[in-house]
Structures are given as structure tokens and as C-alpha cells.
Amino acid sequence: MSINARDLMTSLFALAMMAASYSFAVPPDHAGGGRGGGGKPHNPDLYGDLVIIDRDINGVPITTLGLGPKDKWVQVPQPVMLGPVVGCPLVFTELEQVGVDSIYTVHGIDARYVPMVDGEIPTEYLACTTEADFGRLSAVRAPEMVVDHALEEMVTVLSGVDQQDEYISVDEAGRLVVVVYTFDDDLGFPVLTSKTIDAPMENGAAFERILEAARLYHDDVIGGLPIALPVHPGGHGEAGNLFDRAAAMLGAAADKSGKVGLDETLYTTQFMTLTADMTSEAETMFGPPFEGTYFNFSSYEYDRSITYSGNVCYLKIISPEGLPPVGETLPVDVVAELVNEPLLPLAFPPLEGSSDYVGGLSDEGDYTGFTGSNVWAFAQAADDARAVIEWMHSHPVPIELEPYCQLAQ
Known part of the structure; x- marks a missing residue:
């Protein structure tokens, strides 16, 4: 998706203004919430062109002075880079690091600002921003x-x-x-x-x-x-x-x-x-x-090792060991066993390098652990649930075998 700098800042500013408008709303003192009793509109027009920005430990955007709608100088969110980006002309290590109040600084993650010029992000730097991927x-x-x-x-x-x-x-x-x-x-x-x-x-x-x-x-x-x-x-x-x-x-x-x-x-x-x-x-x-x-x-x-301390039932391939050589088909005879094994090493294997253990992640030997708090931990907990769902989807147990999971060792 191609966007110009003004559109990007307008979209981010609109989200901030939408949020600010609700700061004056009085939460309803009833059991209704938003659904099944009156309802409330969502904000579909604000989807798209939203990128990763600097935030404090509570998730509140850390802003800077920039050009908003109608070329007015206002406080706008600051897009960040979390590492080199393909197609970005900027040298990551030469950029300004986020401040001490940033959630990334708190979690030991090297994050740097996408620089603004005259209050906005130049067109040639748009490739340096990273869109939030909602799927x-x-x-x-x-x-x-x-x-x-x-x-x-x-x-x-x-x-x-x-x-x-x-x-x-x-x-x-x-x-x-x-x-x-x-x-x-x-x-x-x-x-x-x-x-x-x-x-x-x-x-x-x-x-x-x-x-x-x-x-x-x-x-x-x-x-x-x-x-x-x-x-x-x-x-x-x-x-x-x-x-x-x-x-x-x-x-x-x-x-x-x-x-x-x-x-x-x-x-x-x-x-x-x-x-x-x-x-x-x-x-x-x-x-x-x-x-x-x-x-x-x-x-x-949130502590990953506590939440996922249990076992998972799945069909484990016993023979042959490993994948076939490139260009060869899998042998016809495949032996699998229904097993119950610890979930942590299966869904959260060790990371490739020690430098990847940041933001609360830890090397626990046969699996990657995580401990944390606040919105950073909540987002990780949500992604961990997604990761387990993906693993289970890739290792389904045939419905006719599900009753035997109770007997599997």
C-alpha cells in the first residue's frame, strides 16, 4: 500500500483525536457494555495506514510536535523502527534512539525514530515505517x-x-x-x-x-x-x-x-x-x-511457563526420522504414535541466538520462557495463544482417535 506522508500523519492523528474525544465520555453505569443492549459504533474508517509507534509502559503513545490535518502543528505519534527495514534508505544504527520512558527502552529493545522533516515523514522514508498487521x-x-x-x-x-x-x-x-x-x-x-x-x-x-x-x-x-x-x-x-x-x-x-x-x-x-x-x-x-x-x-x-505447563496430545511421527532428502518423496510407510507430551518445548522451542532473548523472553533450555506484566505481557499472552493454536492446527488428532488421548502416555 502506498501512502504519502501527510496521509500517514492524518491517519495517526485521527486515531489520537478519536481517542481524545472519548476521554470526556462518562462510562455507563450499567451491565450492558457495548453489545446486546444499545450497541455502539466501531471505527472502521480508521483502519489502514497505522504503523508501529513509540509508546510508554502503559501503551500510551509518546508524541512529538508535527503537522496534523490542515497543516496545523499538533502533537503526533512517532513511528519507530525495530531494526533495519528492506527498502529503507536510512541506516538504523545512525538514527535517534527512543527515550528512557519508551516501552522499548524498558524492555531492552533497540528502537529508533523514523525522522521527521518539517513536521512530517518525508515520502522517501515511508518505507522505513512498519504497518501494524491486523489480518x-x-x-x-x-x-x-x-x-x-x-x-x-x-x-x-x-x-x-x-x-x-x-x-x-x-x-x-x-x-x-x-x-x-x-x-x-x-x-x-x-x-x-x-x-x-x-x-x-x-x-x-x-x-x-x-x-x-x-x-x-x-x-x-x-x-x-x-x-x-x-x-x-x-x-x-x-x-x-x-x-x-x-x-x-x-x-x-x-x-x-x-x-x-x-x-x-x-x-x-x-x-x-x-x-x-x-x-x-x-x-x-x-x-x-x-x-x-x-x-x-x-x-x-503473565508467565508462559505456568500458563502452558500442561501436556498436549498429538500424533508423533516415530518412523522415518526427520524429513526426506530434497527431491525425494516421503516413504509410504509412516509410523505414528498418539502421545501426551509437554507443550512448552513443542510450541515455544529455543530461539536461534542469544540476542533474540529480549523483552522478557528467556532461554529455559528446551523451550523459550517469558515473564512480564502490563500491556506488553498481555500482547505476548495473546500471541502465545495464537502460536499454540497454530501448532495444534499443524498437528491435528483425527477425531476418531481423540478418545484415546486419555490413555496416551
Whole structure:
């Protein structure tokens, strides 16, 4: 996508102005939130031309004086580079580093400003900016009624669990699952069958509802009663569990092969105008928004090794070992075994070099660990859920073998 410098700054400025306009809004003191009870418009016109910018530890943009709409000098976000960019004429190591208040400085990441000239980014430097890649997260642009229907669908399924031989759980990635417990006469033992709620739109709508209302519900389903959400490993208190659920839902709403980064996370919350419709319960649970606009993730803490400390069932190739030589086809006879193995080394293998262990990542020997807090950790938690979903998608268990996962070693 080609854009000129003024369009880029106008788009970023428009997002800032949209956010500022909501700083004067009074959060509704009711259980409604934004959906299933009045609704609110999203901001689809602000999608596109949004790039990675400098932010403080809470995700609030760090701005500088620049030209905004109608050539007026205003405070504008500052695009950053996180390393050399192909097609960019600038020498990364010669650029100005971000300041001590930057979230990148706090996390030990070398980030540098894309320089402005006369208050704007020159056309020849536009290739140096990095667009936030939303992928499937762009579904938040869908009409309100579409997203509301997706939320209603999810809540309807979850509210139908009878609590006797069914219950709500989470899968390895933290997505909500309806589990049914039955006795299989052919196998001769009780088995569990499950239905994972994996629809991106449903997960995106639920992500929004949880953060703006501190509970998952829909006004038109069982009288608006909230769904009792299961606790996933890593949950620490009610707010922590809600954050965990929301992070997994954001990961499920994203592209499996993409990445949920800091800017994708924060832009998405702004497009959904989460802070405009936060209930008083949500503000009490999570904390008031920063500058009345930016969602408050400051109480969130995340440890990958705790959240993904369990095992995963999959078909492991026993023979042949490794991939066939280039140009040769795989042998016809492939031996696989149904196994339960630790998830961490499978989904989060060690990184290639020691210099990659920044921003809270750590070398734990057979896997890469992460610990962190605030919005940086929330974005990582969402991306970790996405990564686990991608791994599971690449290693499916045939449905007829799923009951045997209970017996696999």
C-alpha cells in the first residue's frame, strides 16, 4: 500500500483525536457494555495506514510536535523502527534512539525514530515505517449487528451447558471448550468429547465484552446472566483470570500464522472503543483507562511457563526420522504414535541466538520462557495463544482417535 506522508500523519492523528474525544465520555453505569443492549459504533474508517509507534509502559503513545490535518502543528505519534527495514534508505544504527520512558527502552529493545522533516515523514522514508498487521483482527470493522450476533452465538452455546454431564473448560491455547462426558459402550470406558469455540468473530466479540464489562454475557441470552468462566493455569485472582480469557480470545481472533503485537493489540482496543463503554464494574476490576482512552492493563501479569505447563496430545511421527532428502518423496510407510507430551518445548522451542532473548523472553533450555506484566505481557499472552493454536492446527488428532488421548502416555 502506498501512502504519502501527510496521509500517514492524518491517519495517526485521527486515531489520537478519536481517542481524545472519548476521554470526556462518562462510562455507563450499567451491565450492558457495548453489545446486546444499545450497541455502539466501531471505527472502521480508521483502519489502514497505522504503523508501529513509540509508546510508554502503559501503551500510551509518546508524541512529538508535527503537522496534523490542515497543516496545523499538533502533537503526533512517532513511528519507530525495530531494526533495519528492506527498502529503507536510512541506516538504523545512525538514527535517534527512543527515550528512557519508551516501552522499548524498558524492555531492552533497540528502537529508533523514523525522522521527521518539517513536521512530517518525508515520502522517501515511508518505507522505513512498519504497518501494524491486523489480518483477521480487521473483522472488528464488521457492522455492529454482525459482531453482536457472533457474541450472542457464543453465549448461547455456553449457556446451554447442563452442568451434569457437560461443563465449560479451556483447550491447550486457552480457548473456551464445551466438554461432554459420556460412556462409550464400544470402548468400554467413559470418554470426553469436546467442542472448541474457535470462530474468530465470536472470540473477538467476547474479548471486547470481557474487557468492557468484566464478564461474558449477552442481554438476550438467559436474561443477561454472566457465563461462569473456567480458570486456566496462570490465572491469579478474578481480574487475572479475566485477562487470561481475553488474551486467549484475542489470539483466537487473529491469524494463526500472523503475530499479535503491541500495536495490533492497542489499536484493536481503540477501534472497538473499549474504554468508551466500560462499566463501573470493569473500571473497578481493571482500573480506569489511561488518559480516559487507553485500556488499563497495568495489573496484568503473565508467565508462559505456568500458563502452558500442561501436556498436549498429538500424533508423533516415530518412523522415518526427520524429513526426506530434497527431491525425494516421503516413504509410504509412516509410523505414528498418539502421545501426551509437554507443550512448552513443542510450541515455544529455543530461539536461534542469544540476542533474540529480549523483552522478557528467556532461554529455559528446551523451550523459550517469558515473564512480564502490563500491556506488553498481555500482547505476548495473546500471541502465545495464537502460536499454540497454530501448532495444534499443524498437528491435528483425527477425531476418531481423540478418545484415546486419555490413555496416551
